[in-house]
Amino acid sequence: MSGLPFWPHQASAYSGELDRLAIAFTVLVVLLSAPVFFLMVVFAVKYRRGRAANRRHPVNQRVGLEISWAVIPFAAIVVFYVWATRLYFEQHHPPSNALEIQVVAKQWMWKFQHPGGQREINELHVPIGRPILLTLASQDVIHDLYVPALRLKQDVVPGRYTSLWFNADTVGSYRLECSQFCGADHAVMGGYVHLMSPSDYARWLEQAGIDMSLASQGAALFRTRGCSGCHGAAAAVKAPKLEGLFGHEVPLSDGTVVTADEQYIRDSILMPHAQIAAGYPDIMPTFQNVLGEDDVLKLVAYIKSLAAEPPSGPRSQP
Amino acid sequence: MTDVPANKHANPHDIRDRGLSETPEQRASYLRAGHTLRSWFLTTDHKRIALLYLVAVTFFFFVGGIAAALIRIDLLTPQGDLLSNEGYNRAFTLHGVIMVWFFLIPSIPNTFGNFLIPLMIGAKDLAFPRLNLLGWYIYVIGGMFTLFVLVAGGVDTGWTFYTPLSSMFAHGQVVMAATAVFIVGFSSILTGLNFIVTIHKLRCPGMTWGRLPLFVWSHYATSLILVLATPVLSITLALIAAERLFGLGVFDPRLGGDPLLYQHLFWFYSHPAVYIMVLPALGVVSELIAAAARKPVFGYWFVAGSSMAIAAVGFLVWGHHMFVAGESMYAGAVFSFLSLVVAVPSAVKVYNWTATLYKGQIAIDPPFLFAASFIGLFVFGGLTGLVLAMLAIDMHVHDTYFVIAHFHYIMVGGTVSAYFGALHFWWPKMFGRTYPMVWGRIMALLIYLGFNLTFFPQFILGYLGMPRRYHVYPPEWQVWNVLSSTGASILGIAYVLPFVYLIWSLRYGPPSPPNPWGVTGLEWTVPSPPPKENFAETPVVDYPAYNYPLELEEGARG
Amino acid sequence: MVDQPYSTAPQQREAATMGMFVFLGTEIMLFGGLFAVALGLRLAHPREFIDASLQLHVWIGAVNTAVLLTSSALVALAVHAARAHQHRATSILFNSAAVLGVVFLGLKAFEYATEYREGLLLPPVGVQRLFMDLYLVSTGLHALHVTVGAGLLAAVAAFAPRRPLLVEDTGLFWHLVDAIWVFLYPVLYLAR
Helix, strand or coil: CCCCCCCCCCCEHHHHHHHHHHHHHHHHHHHHHHHHHHHHHHHHHHCECCCCCCCCCCCCCCHHHHHHHHHHHHHHHHHHHHHHHHHHHHHCCCCCCCEEEEEEEECCEEEEECCCCCEEECEEEEECCCCEEEEEEECCCCEEEEEHHHCEEEEECCCCCEEEEECECCCEEEEEEECCCCCCCHHHCEEEEEEECHHHHHHHHHHCCCCCCHHHHHHHHHHHCCHHHHHCCCCCCCCCCCCCCCCCEEEECCCCEEECCHHHHHHHHHCCCCCCECCCCCCCCCCCCCCCHHHHHHHHHHHHHCCCCCCCCCCCCC | CCCCCCCCCCCCCCCCCCCCCCCHHHHCEHHHCCCCHHHHHCCCCHHHHHHHHHHHHHHHHHHHHHHHHHHHHHCCCCCCCCCCHHHHHHHHHHHHHHHHHHHHHHHHHHHHHHHHHHHHHCCCCCCCHHHHHHHHHHHHHHHHHHHHHHHCCCCCCCCCCCCCHHHHHCCCCHHHHHHHHHHHHHHHHHHHHHHHHHHHHCCCCCCCHHHCCHHHHHHHHHHHHHHHHHHHHHHHHHHHHHHHHHCCCCCCHHHCCCHHHHHHHHHHHHHHHHHHHHHHHHHHHHHHHHHHHCCCCCCHHHHHHHHHHHHHHHHHCHHHHCCCCCCCHHHHHHHHHHHHHHHHHHHHHHHHHHHHHCCCCECCCHHHHHHHHHHHHHHHHHHHHHHHHCHHHHHHHCCEHHHHHHHHHHHHHHHHHHHHHHHHHHHHHHHCECCCHHHHHHHHHHHHHHHHHHHHHHHHHHHHCCECCCCCCCHHHHHHHHHHHHHHHHHHHHHHHHHHHHHHHHHHCCECCCCCCCCCCHHHHCCCCCECCCCCCCCCCCCCCCCCCCCCCCCCCC | CCCCCCCCHHHHHHHHHHHHHHHHHHHHHHHHHHHHHHHHHHHHCHHHHHHHHHCCCHHHHHHHHHHHHHHHHHHHHHHHHHHCCCHHHHHHHHHHHHHHHHHHHHHHHHHHHHHHHCCCCCCCCCHHHHHHHHHHHHHHHHHHHHHHHHHHHHHHHHHCCCCHHHHHHHHHHHHHHHHHHHHHHHHHHCCC
8 A cells, every 4th residue: 555545546437526515615614714714814914903094994794795605605615416316316226237235233243145145244245246235134233334445335224125226337445334333342343345357256156155045045944944834835724825925016904005116025924913914813923032134034035936927916815 | 092191090109000900991890880799699680690701701710621632631642641442532522512511602692792782782681691600500519510520430432422333232321411411501501691681682772683793682582493403412411311211212123212312312402502502603793893894794684694694504504414324315415415505694694704804904902813713613523514414525524523623613612712802802891900912812823733634634533534532543643642732732722711811801900991992882881891770761762773984085084 | 469570460471371381392392202203103003093092992082072071161261260269169169170181091091991801901912912002101190280270279269269370370271171182083083
């Protein structure tokens, strides 16, 4: 490392654009504030008490001036507001072809699960050149996944899934950190993101040593935890079918209709009494104290993988 | 400062008597109206209560400062060698809790606001003198709870007490700390209540709203926030305690509750709270600039109105603390826009102060230097707030040292500079003694330089990606941290200096006439220090605030 | 008759009244936080919120509402009497209002006991639990204010029925306690 670090690495095109925004806005900030510094010094010297100067007709009020120096800077700032808000909105709309990585944060480590079932702790290997979508879940308190080189962070909130996506373009290893205070070892809850070329990533996947894909691990849990006892084909109990559930609409017993996304599936497993599917009894037990967030993510992956029976459309009651 | 005449009551036969014997004014002052402990601890005189607060906030400033010293020493090395992980967490939590609630919020309002508002409006005291004293006792009790937390192991949640960490996972004295803050909140509420009623009802004849000093306007706006926002903090802390003690959970996700609900409630108070911390300072600076320039503040109504606008819009921007917390992107967009709006009135003030200096008669005395230091640091801090308000930029620098640098520029570079500026400006009025100006100038300069050295590197560290609340960091960032800690030691020296020369002045400083600076304001029409009842006769005002002669001959001496 | 730092009696009276109104404003903000939590809970889980609300004893709440409204009417009459220098009437009316406050607390205690017996107070996890937690905190905080208010009414009736400022300001506080209940009752009990 030569010299003093002054600026973080840019690992993606987005990082570059954000830096341009930050620098441009800093220039505006300097333009708006430099006159104050300059004039204060000039006036303090020129109009120093006892010094001869032209103090005729000092002004105490000039409404036009007041309004212009309020409105004009504000208008300039709004330009940057539009730019920054656009980037922010883009960050909330991940592209559909993203590689999905499941992330579980817990005191005080990061667990990453690739779709093929590869697991990592505190290190994340991903390819450059394609969108990566991280689904974030917390086992305990609020954490925050932060990768300075990507200029991105997102709080990981217990009780819900949050997400973060990026498309990196520079090979290398970059720090990742927890940036929401989470207790004793918050300051050491970090790791690295390893951005690799697609071929290197493929090689890494092969030797990462897994037995099953995420969805297959979920299928195994589905059996061992007894889910198939009610939701399986031969079940005696009336329970909603899960084939083709993901992404479709589910009528609830209170008359509302929700879409079965990851959050819905997670909540159905951990807080089944919160939302009851219409026409079904409220008898599903909770798995709150039985399954951790990473297990739930596997089950979600499994249920997502279950093929649809009828074509898309609102689910009909059994 | 005009030449101070030698004390004409000094013993003329003793050349060493440099004014140590008291003037008749000093013998009749509020300081001399009763010597017993009872006359101090059961006083209802707003001026004595202001001094009680002065001592108390100074004490807590140093306790919080010691925590800051521990933090900066620990950060000298990348490993975190001084404190354990848990110890460091307790240090920064305590630093935040003490500095926010026991120093920054009460510092200017409860010392200078208490002392000066009745004098500035021509009243004999605040509207509710006994409530004023009660407020001090409540503050002290809250402070004692906090000291108890300190010795009983501390609290480790950060001053923000985020759930579910605070409600369900943290091991420290969370309930005790929440109780301490809950208690001191009532002191805030009583102060705000007192100021509002005082300013409405106790203005002397002729003192219309348009003739009030801008210091009073700022405190009025601050008081509105104090009474409306603080109760929300109280109920939020009560809910955390209920969750921790009884399992009553609305923030617990395992019960179906929402951790984000806590953040909304907490920031609904805590964002206006930062305006509680800065509005009084803005009022002080208006006074210091007008006094230094011997000229009315440019655009009086714009500056007065900007205080009210900051108070009002300040209630609408709390969500900018939650851009990456999981709130909806549309909420983020709205809060971001409003956060830009709230910067406008602050900008108006700064530009107006600069315009005030134009064609003024500027004295480069300590009050001016502190005000200039304030303006220089506040402008920078405020504009970095705009940087943070930009949504995409915040996604990078939220919860990093960038944020820490931003708020310290405003709180320390701003409020603390203004606090010391007020101290140096009104010291002669409060104690009847003047101090050596050169030391005040040195302190102002040391503060400006030390402060920038401490906190400017933190902007760089933040953008580099150093999260806040970390005492372990990559070795390549050490240089910036060492620079920052060096600056902090300079600041520490600067803050200790006034203890020497100001306390020295109490005994050896030349006595002060009523108006040592030659400035406008009702407080400068009474003796220094003022008598207990402030005014022998109720003043009648028929002139504007900052009633300086406008047209002067070229080169005229002030 | 005028305390420091006031110069005239009307000035002092106006200041005291204004001070009380500002204080009431802070109480509204205090309960406002709880109302915000209730709103959030209702918007997030509307059906479960209504189900939980249906479990509450609407009639006990209704009687309590009537009790408080009556006591407020008595307090208004007492303030009127104080202005007309009818100090005995002021005392009697204030004491009666305080008694009604105690009746409110008694009914509330009975209600809590009934809920405890029915197993409603600490339901298992879920929105029902959150609702009951909110109910307990809100009504508990309100009951605390009723207790303090009733105490103040009785104290003023006993020691200071002739002091018009104290009578008026205490009356204002009691009206606020009543007003908060008037909002709390429908929000918690009548969610449909």
